[in-house]
Amino acid sequence: MRYSGLKVIKEALTGHNGWRPSWRNPEPKPQYDVVIIGGGGHGLATAYYLAKNHGITNIAVVEKGWIGGGNVGRNTTIVRSNYLLDGNGPFYEFSLKLWEGLEQDFNYNAMVSQRGILNLVHSDAQRDGARRRGNAMILNGSDAELLDAKGVRAMYPFLNFDSARFPIKGGLLHRRGGTVRHDAVAWGYARGADMRGVDIIQNCEVTGFRIENGKCLGVETSKGFIGASKVASCVAGSSSRVMGLAGMRLPIESHVLQAFVTEGLKPVLDGVITFGAGHFYCSQSDKGGLVFGGDIDGYNSYAQRGNLPVVEDVVEGGMALIPALGRVRVLRSWGGIMDMSMDGSPFIDKTHIDGLYFNGGWCYGGFKATPASGWCYAHLLATGQPHDVATAFRLDRFRHGRMIDEKGQGAQPNLH
């Protein structure tokens, strides 16, 4: 069933009786070509692109809970291509280009809104850094514009420009960045994959791998054994737990990141702003709530909730940047579990076990990568070779000194 304006009008006139579920709810078959573990954004995108780009449709996506119930449903919905390093830049630029055509591609309204992201700078050194980053972005085919304080003031006059401690000196504007309706991304990919014959199996937890003679033959699940020529893990946040079932230890720690939504307001903020002097970023959702977040809590956690000191730190950053926020009430806050990798960059790679593939380590930046992650993972699964823009995301890069450390923090996951 394709969606269109005409269909909406027709259904409105006929009592909305013609809508059908967007995907089936099948029982698992005994054997698949590919079993993808994890029905989040990345897993569903992988299934979609395997079917669409490579014609592989004998696929199951197995999901412990319900699809889209993990980090794709718990993020701050920002998409951007403003990376500095060669290993990352082309990948995220590819991802942003896929976002730009996504809704037409999978015939689903994902509310892609390129409303612009402004990274503020508060010192001369930060301006130098922003200029360097902007040049790297342009070299990678992205867009960047360096604004002075006057330019920022014209866009957002309500910011705290003349703070004695952190005056706003300008900002790096990335106009093609923006926000996307996160749940719709999971649903759109799920529907697109299901239409092409992919089985999406919910409430099906993977409890182990069947590995014989160094080859992965399938997965043990709460719905029994499912055989597969290739098994693809895609469970960022829980990667260590799932890959631990295959006896692997990963260069990853799980950490909690909190996010917040305020009560609905009239339109006040038409883009995304990030504070350069503390960890705070903010946008306004289409419902009117301000969506904001900050840094990870900083200790290993699988709790999907954080602690109050970080809440305080985030709102202090918000108040320092936008004093008017003090009158706004926070409605909800939540935490998501991040795969924090040792260099702050992700993995899309084979493992040492034949037929077992790994995608994870997305830190707090997985959402923006969803289309490219799915595309490149599908490419790896179908062809056995990494996609051109994802060659750096190897699992063994630490062994060979080929880290992709955007922040330059070293092997300390809670600092990335």
Add this chain to the structure above:
Amino acid sequence: MIINHPILGPRDAQEFTYLGDAALIDRPDWQADNAAEAFHDYLYLRDNPAGEHRELWFHEQGDRSWLVVTRNTVTHDILNVELARDVARARGRRK
């Protein structure tokens, strides 16, 4: 989270900075034949369990001692707190 410091009593976790898995106490022997492999695993690989986790916290805003805190990563409950010095000595380290 409140960390019950063995010397100073209950202290707010905000006074501490976090390093990670307490296995970092067991630094590999740099002269061993497999030192490169052992240091790769030591530096980059983690067990990252969901449940009980022994981890190093540094009392930066306090007495600057290192602690080994046993904490549940699913509930954030703190189950045990030891001085890292005592833990290291019990494992045969001289200091």
